[in-house]
Amino acid sequence: MIDAKQVLHVARLSRLELEPGEVEQMATELSSILGHIEQISKLDLDGVEPTMHVVPIDGGLRDDEPEPSLPIEVALSQAPKANAEGFIVPSPQA
Amino acid sequence: MSAADYEVTIGLEIHVQLATRTKMFCGCETSFGDDPNTHTCPRCLGLPGSLPLPNAKAVHFGLMMGLALGSKIAPRSIFHRKNYFYPDLPKGYQISQFDEPLCDGGELGGVRLNRVHLEEDAAKLNHAGGTGRIQGSDASVVDFNRGGTPLAEIVTEPDITSAEQASEWLRLLRVTIRQLGVSDVNMEEGSLRCDANISIRPKGQAELGTKTELKNMNSFRFIERGIKAEVARQVAIVDGGGQVTGETLHFDPRTEAITSMRSKEEAHDYRYFPEPDLVPVVITPDMIEAAKAELPELPLQREDRFIALGVEPGAARTLSWRPELGDLFEAELATDGSQPKALAALITNELLKRIGDGEVTDSKAAPGSLAQLVALTAAGTVSSSGARTVLDTLFASGGDPAAIVEAEGLTAMGGGDELTPIIQAALDANPDVAEKLRTGDMKPIGVIVGFVMKETKGRADGKEVTKVTRQLLGL
Ligand SMILES: [Zn+2]
Numbered sequence: 040m041i042d043a044k045q046v047l048h049v050a051r052l053s054r055l056e057l058e059p060g061e062v063e064q065m066a067t068e069l070s071s072i073l074g075h076i077e078q079i080s081k082l083d084l085d086g087v088e089p090t091m092h093v094v095p096i097d098g099g100l101r102d103d104e105p106e107p108s109l110p111i112e113v114a115l116s117q118a119p120k121a122n123a124e125g126f127i128v129p130s131p132q133a
Numbered sequence: 134m135s136a137a138d139y140e141v142t143i144g145l146e147i148h149v150q151l152a153t154r155t156k157m158f159c160g161c162e163t164s165f166g167d168d169p170n171t172h173t174c175p176r177c178l179g180l181p182g183s184l185p186l187p188n189a190k191a192v193h194f195g196l197m198m199g200l201a202l203g204s205k206i207a208p209r210s211i212f213h214r215k216n217y218f219y220p221d222l223p224k225g226y227q228i229s230q231f232d233e234p235l236c237d238g239g240e241l242g243g244v245r246l247n248r249v250h251l252e253e254d255a256a257k258l259n260h261a262g263g264t265g266r267i268q269g270s271d272a273s274v275v276d277f278n279r280g281g282t283p284l285a286e287i288v289t290e291p292d293i294t295s296a297e298q299a300s301e302w303l304r305l306l307r308v309t310i311r312q313l314g315v316s317d318v319n320m321e322e323g324s325l326r327c328d329a330n331i332s333i334r335p336k337g338q339a340e341l342g343t344k345t346e347l348k349n350m351n352s353f354r355f356i357e358r359g360i361k362a363e364v365a366r367q368v369a370i371v372d373g374g375g376q377v378t379g380e381t382l383h384f385d386p387r388t389e390a391i392t393s394m395r396s397k398e399e400a401h402d403y404r405y406f407p408e409p410d411l412v413p414v415v416i417t418p419d420m421i422e423a424a425k426a427e428l429p430e431l432p433l434q435r436e437d438r439f440i441a442l443g444v445e446p447g448a449a450r451t452l453s454w455r456p457e458l459g460d461l462f463e464a465e466l467a468t469d470g471s472q473p474k475a476l477a478a479l480i481t482n483e484l485l486k487r488i489g490d491g492e493v494t495d496s497k498a499a500p501g502s503l504a505q506l507v508a509l510t511a512a513g514t515v516s517s518s519g520a521r522t523v524l525d526t527l528f529a530s531g532g533d534p535a536a537i538v539e540a541e542g543l544t545a546m547g548g549g550d551e552l553t554p555i556i557q558a559a560l561d562a563n564p565d566v567a568e569k570l571r572t573g574d575m576k577p578i579g580v581i582v583g584f585v586m587k588e589t590k591g592r593a594d595g596k597e598v599t600k601v602t603r604q605l606l607g608l
Contacts, residue, residue: 100186109175126277
């Protein structure tokens, strides 16, 4: 099952900051979700094609035809911080 | 031990931006050098609720590459999410391929391929620190124009054994892809990028050493120098009794320093899973036929064809790996196909020398004039040194080779009578040489040939001079 160390590892990969109490709670909740999946994986599914989608979808390719892009003001409007050039983020290396 | 006591093992991972009009999963135009963030939409900005739809042309280009490289095409391949958290990736994952890539295996120029798969490019981070390098700045500006550009990733098996072979092979891959017309393959603009996995092991040891990954070398020169520097670093570690650590490294071409990219290291836990927003890519026989129909003659095939014409292997390689030279060769050959070997030699030696670092179009030689010059040389009308003088004129200002031979007095001399007095003068002027030649030691014959060439302004034929000299000396 999932322990506190694994929770912290996944939280770090997702850049989430967890309070100590939350770590325990996450460990319990994730463990119960994985337990549920484990139950399913006990089923004998040899020879059963995995269901990728509930309805069969064909092709699913798009022609290489340009569509209009967003005006830059609209594109940048959701950014917590931006300048005329683009989205400003803390440097990932800082 | 020294560097010579180790075997080097190199595998390459190459990313190629595909020359489609639009991005991999949305209709935004692909671009280079446009104003930042002018080619974005909810899909390539990763806004919630937007759904990706693969670009049919990118799949088509991927098939062309797979077919050209001898890969097995998967009738059905799957996109996966490669999860990592980085500001160049708005969704928090890159849509890539994992265990069911579009193309499996393959081979090019003696190097086996592991796979060719499709994915989307990341956005571009401009580091406000201003040095253009990743280290040392505290804010970055994200430009999503590049984000979502279709990429083909080509992964080789670890079949490469030196830095020189790595850069030579990469040149072959680049010219092959350029010939396919599926990418600009411009390293400076980032449409061809190369990472190298490098390890060393003592000669004779079966097991491979621990490999390091050298990231993003953006020119052929850097690739060669970067790999050499990393091999030297590993040899020094192992020689000092240490162990190589498996890590991702950055090569700084200015200082030749190799530094660890530690902070990205952690992100190597990618937690791949099948992209639930996409259906499998199903490749129909029609799609394969369409890709096959567009395959051009590839550089290695062209090289073989030139060799079959009688062209020297080295010249055949130069002509086919520099397609503009190959095209010139074929155009000239179409006007006079009688001397393929000599024509190829003229282009790859003499003409290339005059082009230097420039372009084939720097040559002013009119179409057909190189083939004419080769024919004049073959007929003995002009000597090979005379032909070089004619080529100088053709290259600089064009013109008719036969007329140039005439105008510049380069008509080759016949043998015997005309040559005899000049050779006699040469022997008289160089009695020591004459003495040696008389004893059958032909080494100093060059002195005589040189004398005659100078006297005749290169119109004499070297072989003929040697023949007449022997006759004169009674050899
Ligand atoms: Zn878009």
